[in-house]
Every structure is written in C-alpha cells, then in structure tokens.
Amino acid sequence: MASDRGTCDEADGADARTPAVLGDGDTLPRAMAPLKQGEDPLDKKLVKRALFPRRTTPVQIGRFQILSLIGRGGMGVVYAAYDDLLDRKVAVKVLLADTARDPALARSRLMREAQAMARLSHANIVSVHEVGQDDGQVFVAMEFVRGTTLEAWAQQDRPWREVVATFVRAGRGLEAAHQAGLIHRDFKPANAMVADDGAVKVLDFGLARAADDRERAPSDLPQHVTPGDSHLTPLTRTGAVLGTPAYMSPEAHRGEPSTAASDQFSFCVSLYQCLYRQPPFDTTSLATLLADLRRGAVAPPPAGTPVPARVYRAIRRGLSLAPEDRFPSMTALLAALEHDPRAAQRRLAALAVTAAVTAAAGFVAASSGGSEPQRCPDASAELAGVWDDERAQAVRAALSAIGSPAAADALAGVLPRIDAYAAAWVEMRNEACLTHAEARQSAALFDLRTACLDQRRAGLDTLVAALTQVDAAGLDSAVQASVNLPALARCADAEALTADIPPPDDPRLRLRVQAHRETLARAQVREDAGQYALGRTLVEDVLADSSALAYEPLHAEALLRAGSLAMEAGDHHAAERAFTDAMQLAIGCGHEAVAAVASSKHAFLRAVPLNQLAQAQAELPLATALNRRVRHEVDLYAEFLNNLGVVEATGGELAAARQHWEEAVALRERHGRGETLGGLNTRANLGWLAHSERRDEDMLAIYTRTAALSEQLFGPHHAVHLRYAFLLAGGLGRLGRPREAIARLADLEQRFDRLGNDYMHGQVLHMLALLEIDEGRLAAAREHLDRALAAVPESSWVFDAVLCERVHLLGVEGDAPGMQREYDRAVARLPAPPDPLGRSHRCLLYNRAQALDALGRTAEALAPLEQILAALAAERTLEVAEISLALGELRLKLGILDEAEADLRRALAGFERVVPPGNLTIARNLLALAELALTRRRFDDAADLAGQALALYGAVAEPDHLPVARARFARAQALTGPATAAPLQARAEAEAALAIWRAKSRTEDAERALSWLAAHPAAPPL
Structure with a gap:
C-alpha cells in the first residue's frame, strides 16, 4: 500500500464531521537578589537601588542594573539601566540571538556597532560607554537619551523649517562619522533621537563598517525581502542584507559597497518622507520600489506644500541614481539645505517689530496675574x-x-x-x-x-x-x-x-454600580486565567445585590459574565439560561453590547457544546441584527463573525464560514487587533478549513503565520503556540515534506517541560511516529509511540489513536501476532456495537488494512476497507475517494486489474470534484494509474500519468519524498516501454529513484531499480 495517509491523518485530531474550530472563547539575564537579612540599608549600593527604583524585572547585565524596557530593534532590545560604578543612567542594548538567522553574524554586527560608535565623539552621535558580554549575551552600554525617535517626532505637525533644522543636526552626526572613515549603512528616522532638550543624536551603527573594509559579494548576502512583500511596513524593516529596503540606495540594493554617498541617499529619503508625509518612491511593493530606483523616478512634492523649491532641489540631487551625481559630501548637502537667501531679509524685518512684540508681551503678562492652570497629580500613585x-x-x-x-x-x-x-x-x-x-x-x-x-x-x-x-x-x-x-x-x-x-443618577447607586463593574472586570480576568470557580463566586456576589440590580444594564452585564464562566467551566445548561436572560434583559433596557455578545455566545454554545445545530441556525438572524448595531466595537463584532462562521462550518456551509472568518481577520488587522488571542483563534479556524478542503498550501501559509504570532505573544513553550506549531508541522507532512515535518516535531517535542501539556505532547509524539513509519524509521517510531501512551490518559482519544498506529507499526515490523493483539486491544475499547463511521473505528480498520498489506496478506487487507466504504454515505465524496484509492492500490498489487482501474478512476473523479488541482492526493492517484497502465503495457499513458504526478510533487514536495522515487521509476519504465535499451532520460529517472531509495534504506526498491538498470543499458541518442 502507498505510504501517503488517507482517512487517519487528521492533523488536529478532530473528527472529520466536527470542525476543530475555536469559539469565544528574549529571556532576560539573571535576577538581582533582594535585600538580605543583615544587610545595611544605608549601604551605598542599596541606597542607589532605592533612588533608582526598578520598574521592570530587577535584573543585571554586566554591572548595569536594568530599570525598564525602552524598545526593540532589528537586532536586539534596549533597556534603561543604572551604572552603579559611575552613578549615571545609561541605555543598554542586548543582542537577541533568537531574532537573527545567524547568531554569530548578529553578534559580530553588534560588536562592530560598539566599536564603530566608540571611535566617534560628537554632539550628534550617541556616545558608547562600554561593550561586553554577560552569560553569553553581547551588550553595549551607551548614553541614555531622554526623548523620542526622529520618526515619531516628525509625525507631529512640525513647521518645515524645524524639520530641516533638526535633520541638519542629525546630518552633522553622519558628517562626523564619514570624516572618521565610517559608513552608517542604515540611516532612517527611527535610527536618530530627538532629546527632550532638543539635542539630536544618531544611533544604531549596527550596520557601520570602516570605509576600507571589504564588502561581501552579493551572492554572500542573505536575502532580505521577498518580492511578495507588498506594503510600506515590510519595506522598512531591517533585514540580514544590512539595510532597510525603503531607505536603501540603488547600489545597496544591488549588493555593491556602501559609501558616504549611500548614507546621503538614505538621509534624503528620510528627509523627503518627513517633510512631505510620503515616500519619494513607490513602496507599494519591492518590485515597484526597485522599478522607481532604476529609473530615478523621484515623486514631485505634493501640491500646496510650503517647503521651498530650493530644499526639494537639494533633496532631489541627494537622491540621484548614480552616487557621483549626488553631493560630494554630507557637508555640501547640509550647506545646501541651510542656505537661505531670504534669511537676511527676515532678520532685518524681525528687528523692526521687536519693540512692539516686547511691549505686547508685557501687557499680556500683567493682565494674566501670573496664574497657571491647576496641575494634575501623577497617576502612578x-x-x-x-x-x-x-x-x-x-x-x-x-x-x-x-x-x-x-x-x-x-x-x-x-x-x-x-x-x-x-x-x-x-x-x-x-x-x-x-x-x-x-x-x-x-x-x-x-x-x-x-x-x-x-x-x-x-x-x-x-x-x-x-x-x-x-x-x-x-x-x-x-x-x-x-x-x-x-x-x-x-x-x-x-x-x-x-x-x-x-450611569444611574443616584450618586450612591452609581458608586455601587461602579464597584460591581470592577468586580465583573475581575471575574473576566479569572475566566481568562482558567480560574472559573473564583470567577463565578465574584459574579454571584454581584447578583446577590438586588438593590444594585435594579439598574438593569448592570444586571445584564452580570448575567453575561455568569454565562461565559459557566460555558468555559462546562456547565452548558447554566450557561444557556444565563445567556438567554442576559439577552432579553439587555434588549429591554437598550444595552446593545450585552445583547449582541450574549446572542453571539448563545449561538456558539448551541452549535458546538450542546450540539443543537438547528436551534443555533434559527438564532442567527437575531444575532446578526443585534451585532450589526455594535459593529464599531471591533473585538465584539469580530467575535461574532468568528462564532457565526463556527455555526456555518458545523452545518457544512464552508464557503460562508470562510467569508466570515476572513472578514473577522481583516477587521482586527485594520484596527491593530490582529495579534490577539481572538485573532489567532480565527486564523486557526481558517487553517482548519483549508485542511478540510485539502487546500494544503493555504493551510501551511495560515499555520506558519499563526505559529509565528503565537510564539511572539506567548513564548515557545506555551500550549497555544505548541498547538499551532504542531499544526504547522502536520501541514508540512501533508505537502510531501516529511523530513522538514519530522525535524520540526522533534524540536517541538524537546520544548515540553513535563510539568503540563501532556495531551499535546502525546499528539506530537503520535504524529512524529506516523511520519517516521512512512519514512522507514521504525525504531524511532516505536519509541515515540511508547512514550505517547505513557504521556496521555487512557480516556483520551489520543490514546486510541496511538493504539491504532501501533497496529500499523507492528504490521510493518512483520510481527503478525503482536499486530493482532494490539488490534484486539483497540477493538475492546470501542463502544458496542462499533460504528464504522466513528473516528477511532475508521482509523483502526484503515490501519489494519495497511498492516495486513505490510505482512504480505494483501488479499485480507481488502475487507477492512470495503467495510468502511460500505458504511460511507454517497455524499461524502472525499472519504469515498480516499478509500477507493486505497482499494485500487491493493487490487493493482493483487493483479485484479479491471476492478483496480474502476476504483482508481472513481477515486480520481471524486478528488477532482472536491480538492484543488495541485493537491498531492491527486498526484498519488495519478501515480497509481500510471503503474496500472504500465502493468497493461499502455506505455504512452503511463509516461503521461507519471509525468503529471511528478509535476505535482515537484511543485511542493521534498525532492527525496518517497512517492517521487516511485513516480520517477514508473516514468523510466514507461519511457523505455518494451525496448531492451533505455533512453538516457529514462535511465536518469531510474537512477534518481535509486538514489532516493538508497538514501532512505529502501533495500527492496533499490534492488528492483538496480536490476532494471542492469537489464536496460543506455540506448544511443537519436
């Protein structure tokens, strides 16, 4: 039988009939020790600790005590810190190794930054105090600048003269660097600071290097941005190519050595953007940016701008395509920006009005009486x-x-x-x-x-x-x-x-309502933290205050929170009553938000936990009407769209579900709420939908993004991230990339800390074993299945899935008695009588068929598959096609050719109706038909079918994927036909198949290829 999985490969472990949808539902260095018993509280260091209180984790890097997080850049994190030795506040930049593809390269770049900046001493360059390493982390201690980035500063409504003057001061820093023989290589508004006292400082020389250093060749440079990047944000991110695309000079994009003229170009891009509130080139995509750069197509200034033409001309020259056409130096560029022929006239005019202004100012001061607005106390207290x-x-x-x-x-x-x-x-x-x-x-x-x-x-x-x-x-x-x-x-x-x-008019009632609302806020946090009993106790306290509940909006809010807590705790009938009461009360008093959320949660509750799909569908018109009234509340409306999609998906309306889930994702993204747990859940639902519809490439893209976001939000060991990383690995397996999937799963398995997540740990071990069996790594698969059985409770479906996989493994290992014992053990756990459509029984029958085939009892393997096929309803096209394909492969192996061809043709027709054209299940089907055509000596048909299968595998699968070897060998045989000598192309295909089988220890297949090659010497070319 083919190694590709059919009915038992549910990557998320969900029953094929039930969507696995989700409803509403830089490690720091070591910590400083606290004050110890017996320490003198007047000790100098302890006094300084009190004078400089820690607002974040009390950690220390080198001798620097960390105070707070300032920001995160492309290479590392910057903290405010206290220099205990020299009694001053500093900024400490720490390399984040996990943000770099090449940690060694990143570390050397950070060291280069420190060395470059330490060589400079200038008022417009941030001073470096020290560079060192702590626990393997490279850090740079530098001058602490209290202020904001030039980028943020310029986003405010600034007069053009102030913008130019500020940029000129930043340019002085670049000028000094160039005179010292250093190139910045990544100047942009985010890499300069405007201090509270007005000082301007250039920083982040992480890309600087001496002017006489050898540049790497373009072929040595890592790729920085792919052509698919389509917005300004990705075009302004720092990449390993040592630059930021939207600000990089044409020569930097070509991988040529950067010079002072390159810095000048980046400076002018930045100044243009901050003066005119738009970039000088089209940054819709990398392709449009590069096209503008190649043409030197600088956008004209916007109509009505107050910026004089002389400033634009200076910027335009600095943006010249060829470096030699720009200003000869930063000094010359800054002089051109500062030259104002009308400045002298303005100074003379200013002298004429000085006296009048002074007199007017004195009058205003006298009239005001010196009073100032009342100041508010700092709310930190x-x-x-x-x-x-x-x-x-x-x-x-x-x-x-x-x-x-x-x-x-x-x-x-x-x-x-x-x-x-x-x-x-x-x-x-x-x-x-x-x-x-x-x-x-x-x-x-x-x-x-x-x-x-x-x-x-x-x-x-x-x-x-x-x-x-x-x-x-x-x-x-x-x-x-x-x-x-x-x-x-x-x-x-x-x-x-x-x-x-x-709020209520009665002041006393208003205070009580506010206090209860704060209690409900606490209950919501307890719910989010999984502490449902504590949350329900808090809500009960609110509901016990009958006089406060006379204010109906509060009563509705309390009922809504009670319902949500009950649903999360598994008390579904209590949740249903609470949601119904909350919705009715909210509609009566006009509390639109509560009515909308209660209706949304109630529909989800009925569709999934209560399995009352018809009732949930009947409620959707009301829920839709109520939620449309609060569509301006992004999180509420996005949650409704998610729950609406859940009801639709549960009812088989997959197109409608996809539309509403995509709308929810887009809504959150537009309002900056995409990187939330709700946003992740909706993305995961779209991934499940792509999985169900066999849109495997879409599924992989969704899970890749979801896994990255979840790691960013929760960290690499959190259950939410582990779940999405697991689904990503499963997606790779579905796309014919088992080697990459196994590597990811092995890495994922190492993240479990044995203090929790046993359920997910068992799933990871199970999928790892499944892929290893297909790849012939039987010893590893046995170990992982044994560990999975030990990791999960016997009552879980994962335990049943592991038993099912052990049936297959024992068959592949040739242990017929062991296979039968494990099969009987698994059957004994099924409900009586067993349901052939149940997930566990279907998987067990399928894996028994695989095991019997591996044991050489192929004729016996037909019965379990026929049992599944007989139980499947005709409308379940995909499942019917999968079992038909498996039957066709077995019958082909047995030489029952007419029935095999009927099975395979029926399977292909079914797949073509329900899966995308490039799906690898179609490739497997085409390959089986090619092998059938070979058996019947229809060589032209076989060559064509094998070629189609190879094209599908070649688009997404790993080159050494085992079905690729089968397809290559089938094509070699078809191209040769009845001849005794093989064309060169046929021998090349057979030799490629042989190499794959040898590398994966497929001895029997390798010997078959060797025998064929020996019997078919190369034919002379035509």
Whole structure:
C-alpha cells in the first residue's frame, strides 16, 4: 500500500464531521537578589537601588542594573539601566540571538556597532560607554537619551523649517562619522533621537563598517525581502542584507559597497518622507520600489506644500541614481539645505517689530496675574499595591518557583507586557485629568473615562493576583489572561463612552454600580486565567445585590459574565439560561453590547457544546441584527463573525464560514487587533478549513503565520503556540515534506517541560511516529509511540489513536501476532456495537488494512476497507475517494486489474470534484494509474500519468519524498516501454529513484531499480 495517509491523518485530531474550530472563547539575564537579612540599608549600593527604583524585572547585565524596557530593534532590545560604578543612567542594548538567522553574524554586527560608535565623539552621535558580554549575551552600554525617535517626532505637525533644522543636526552626526572613515549603512528616522532638550543624536551603527573594509559579494548576502512583500511596513524593516529596503540606495540594493554617498541617499529619503508625509518612491511593493530606483523616478512634492523649491532641489540631487551625481559630501548637502537667501531679509524685518512684540508681551503678562492652570497629580500613585516593585517581585518569585522553560518565557514576556499596560494606564489617566482641568472635556465625560480606567485597573490587579498564585498547571491560562487584558483605547474613545447607557443618577447607586463593574472586570480576568470557580463566586456576589440590580444594564452585564464562566467551566445548561436572560434583559433596557455578545455566545454554545445545530441556525438572524448595531466595537463584532462562521462550518456551509472568518481577520488587522488571542483563534479556524478542503498550501501559509504570532505573544513553550506549531508541522507532512515535518516535531517535542501539556505532547509524539513509519524509521517510531501512551490518559482519544498506529507499526515490523493483539486491544475499547463511521473505528480498520498489506496478506487487507466504504454515505465524496484509492492500490498489487482501474478512476473523479488541482492526493492517484497502465503495457499513458504526478510533487514536495522515487521509476519504465535499451532520460529517472531509495534504506526498491538498470543499458541518442 502507498505510504501517503488517507482517512487517519487528521492533523488536529478532530473528527472529520466536527470542525476543530475555536469559539469565544528574549529571556532576560539573571535576577538581582533582594535585600538580605543583615544587610545595611544605608549601604551605598542599596541606597542607589532605592533612588533608582526598578520598574521592570530587577535584573543585571554586566554591572548595569536594568530599570525598564525602552524598545526593540532589528537586532536586539534596549533597556534603561543604572551604572552603579559611575552613578549615571545609561541605555543598554542586548543582542537577541533568537531574532537573527545567524547568531554569530548578529553578534559580530553588534560588536562592530560598539566599536564603530566608540571611535566617534560628537554632539550628534550617541556616545558608547562600554561593550561586553554577560552569560553569553553581547551588550553595549551607551548614553541614555531622554526623548523620542526622529520618526515619531516628525509625525507631529512640525513647521518645515524645524524639520530641516533638526535633520541638519542629525546630518552633522553622519558628517562626523564619514570624516572618521565610517559608513552608517542604515540611516532612517527611527535610527536618530530627538532629546527632550532638543539635542539630536544618531544611533544604531549596527550596520557601520570602516570605509576600507571589504564588502561581501552579493551572492554572500542573505536575502532580505521577498518580492511578495507588498506594503510600506515590510519595506522598512531591517533585514540580514544590512539595510532597510525603503531607505536603501540603488547600489545597496544591488549588493555593491556602501559609501558616504549611500548614507546621503538614505538621509534624503528620510528627509523627503518627513517633510512631505510620503515616500519619494513607490513602496507599494519591492518590485515597484526597485522599478522607481532604476529609473530615478523621484515623486514631485505634493501640491500646496510650503517647503521651498530650493530644499526639494537639494533633496532631489541627494537622491540621484548614480552616487557621483549626488553631493560630494554630507557637508555640501547640509550647506545646501541651510542656505537661505531670504534669511537676511527676515532678520532685518524681525528687528523692526521687536519693540512692539516686547511691549505686547508685557501687557499680556500683567493682565494674566501670573496664574497657571491647576496641575494634575501623577497617576502612578494610583497603581500602588496594584503594580509596583513589591508586586512585580511577588510575580517574579511565583514564576521563578515553577522552574520550567514555560515559566521562564512568562518572566520574559508577561512582566514587560504588564509594565507597558500599567504605563499606558498612567498616561491615559494623566491625560484625562489634564484635559478636564483645562476644560477641554466635560465633567461627565471625565467621570466616564475614569470609571472605565478604574475597571481596567481592577482587572490588572486581579491578573497580578492570579500570577502571584500561579502553579505549573495554571501557568498557560495565566499567561493567556495577560494577553487578553482589555484594551485601554476604549477609555479614550469619547464617542463610544457617551453612546453607552449613562450611569444611574443616584450618586450612591452609581458608586455601587461602579464597584460591581470592577468586580465583573475581575471575574473576566479569572475566566481568562482558567480560574472559573473564583470567577463565578465574584459574579454571584454581584447578583446577590438586588438593590444594585435594579439598574438593569448592570444586571445584564452580570448575567453575561455568569454565562461565559459557566460555558468555559462546562456547565452548558447554566450557561444557556444565563445567556438567554442576559439577552432579553439587555434588549429591554437598550444595552446593545450585552445583547449582541450574549446572542453571539448563545449561538456558539448551541452549535458546538450542546450540539443543537438547528436551534443555533434559527438564532442567527437575531444575532446578526443585534451585532450589526455594535459593529464599531471591533473585538465584539469580530467575535461574532468568528462564532457565526463556527455555526456555518458545523452545518457544512464552508464557503460562508470562510467569508466570515476572513472578514473577522481583516477587521482586527485594520484596527491593530490582529495579534490577539481572538485573532489567532480565527486564523486557526481558517487553517482548519483549508485542511478540510485539502487546500494544503493555504493551510501551511495560515499555520506558519499563526505559529509565528503565537510564539511572539506567548513564548515557545506555551500550549497555544505548541498547538499551532504542531499544526504547522502536520501541514508540512501533508505537502510531501516529511523530513522538514519530522525535524520540526522533534524540536517541538524537546520544548515540553513535563510539568503540563501532556495531551499535546502525546499528539506530537503520535504524529512524529506516523511520519517516521512512512519514512522507514521504525525504531524511532516505536519509541515515540511508547512514550505517547505513557504521556496521555487512557480516556483520551489520543490514546486510541496511538493504539491504532501501533497496529500499523507492528504490521510493518512483520510481527503478525503482536499486530493482532494490539488490534484486539483497540477493538475492546470501542463502544458496542462499533460504528464504522466513528473516528477511532475508521482509523483502526484503515490501519489494519495497511498492516495486513505490510505482512504480505494483501488479499485480507481488502475487507477492512470495503467495510468502511460500505458504511460511507454517497455524499461524502472525499472519504469515498480516499478509500477507493486505497482499494485500487491493493487490487493493482493483487493483479485484479479491471476492478483496480474502476476504483482508481472513481477515486480520481471524486478528488477532482472536491480538492484543488495541485493537491498531492491527486498526484498519488495519478501515480497509481500510471503503474496500472504500465502493468497493461499502455506505455504512452503511463509516461503521461507519471509525468503529471511528478509535476505535482515537484511543485511542493521534498525532492527525496518517497512517492517521487516511485513516480520517477514508473516514468523510466514507461519511457523505455518494451525496448531492451533505455533512453538516457529514462535511465536518469531510474537512477534518481535509486538514489532516493538508497538514501532512505529502501533495500527492496533499490534492488528492483538496480536490476532494471542492469537489464536496460543506455540506448544511443537519436
């Protein structure tokens, strides 16, 4: 039988009839030790520790104590730090090895940055204080610049003269570097800082090198961007080619040596972009950018710009295609930008009005009486006890105590995430107070904003509490809760806040309602953290306050949270009652958001957990109408679109489900909410759909993106990421790339910390064994199946799947008694009477057929497949085609040619109706038909069919994929036909097949190819 899998290869372990959809549902260095018993609190170092409190993890790099995260760049992370020796604040840049394809290259580039910058001493270049290594990590300590990037600075509404003057000061830094013999190679607005005092500093010389250094040849340079990159964002990212595409000079794109003229070009791109608010070249895609660069097609200035033509002319010369046509130096370019023939006239005019301006200013000062607007206190104090050094240390201690790689990931990811959330909360609270104090927002709106922020603070407080109590079993859920913290942006959305139902007029009731809403915010975090009992207790406290529930919007909100918690806890009937009551109450009082969410969750609940598809479908018109009213609420409406797609997919409406899931993904992406757990779940649903429809290349692309995003959000050891990485590996296997899939699964298997994730661990081991059996790695497959049985509980479907695979393995190993014992053991676990359409029984029958065939009992292997085929309904086209293909292959092997051809033709017709043309199942079918045609000596047909199969495999599969060897050997035999001498092309195909079979220890196949080659010497060319 062919090694390609049919009915038992569900990569996600889902029943073929039930969609596996999801509904609503840089590690830091070592930590500093805390103050020890007996330490003198007046010790100099301890006093400095108090004077410079740590806002993030209390870690140390070299002698530098880390204070907070500043930002992340293409090569590393930059932290604010305290230099204990020289008593100063510095910025420390640490290489992130996992962000570089070549860590050694990345490390050398970072060292080069430090060496280059250390050679420079100039007011417009960030000073380097020290370079070193700590625990294998290279770091650079440099001058701390308090301010913002030139890119962010220029995005504000700045007069053109201020922009030019600021860029000139940045240009002075480049000028000094060039005079020292150094080239920056990656100047852009993000690589310069504007300090709070107005100073301008060029930084990030990570691409600099001495002017006389040898450049690498273009062939030595890693590829930086593929032609598929189609937006400005990817064209402005740093790549291993040592540059950023949108700012790179034409010669840099060609891989030629970069010079001072190349820096000049990048400088002019940056200045043009910041002056005219658009790039000088078309950055729609890399292709359009390169086309403009080749033509030297600089966009004209926008109509009505106040920037004078002389500035544009200077920039235009700096953007010349040929380096020799640009200014001879940065000095000359800066002189051209600074030269203003009308400046002297303006200075004379200014002298004439100085006296009048002075007098007017004196009058205004006298009239104002010296009063100033009332200042708001810093809101940082409002997070005392919520998120401060003490609570950060408690979270750090709890995570450190777990002692697993997943906990280390959490330390590296969760703490900075909470720091950023807390900082944004403080900033928004301060801004709300200031706008109210300056009479720019009403008292009513200020109250709404602070109420919203208070609820967010309550949620943050509960998250921190959950993290301080976390253990290994609850770690994944707690990390998910940190990702799921509700967005702060809504607390600044005046339109959305004022559109909500106003709070009660009674001041006392208003306070109680607000307190209960904060409790519900805490309950939501407990739900996200998987602590359902705690969450339900909190909601019960709210529902027990009958007087507060007289305010119906609060009552509806509490019922909605109760339903959501009950559904997650598995109490589905309680969830149904709560959602129904919440929806009715919300509709009655006009609470549109609660009515919409309750209807969305209720439809999902009925379709999937309760298996009441018809009722769920009947509810969709109402749910759609309710959710259309809140479509401006991105997360709510995207969740509805996801749940709508779930109901449709469960009912077999796959095209409609795909449309709504794609709409949900696009909606979140447009509003910056794509990198959320909800966004990941919807992407995974699209991946499941592509899997179901055999759109394997689409599936692989979706899972590749989802795996990357999940690792970014949760870390490499989190269950969510492990799930998507597992699905990605399964997709590679489906595309005929078992070697790559096995390598990914083996790497994935090493990430399990044995403190959880046993269920997923078993799935990884099972799929690893499945691929290894097909590749002939039987000893490894046996080990992985044994470990999978030990990893998962006997009650899980994974246990049954592993038993099923052991039946196949024992057959391939030639152990007939062992195969029968394992088969009987698996049958005994099936429900009585066994259902041939059930996943476990179908898999068992299919694998028994494979095992019997491997044992040489091919005639017996027909019966299990015929049993499956008899049970399948005619409309299940794909499953019928898969079993027909397997039967056709067996009958061909037995020499039952007429029935084999009927089976194979029926299978091909079925596949062509339901799978994309390039699917490898069609390639397998074509290959079987080619081998049948060979048997019947229809050599032209065989050559054509084998060629078609080879073309399909060649498009996506690995060159040494075993079916490729079969197809090559079949084509060799077909091209030779009845002749005794083989054409050169035929011998080449046979020799290629022989090489694959030898490399994969397929001794019997290799001997067959050798025998054929010996019997068919090369025919002379025509």
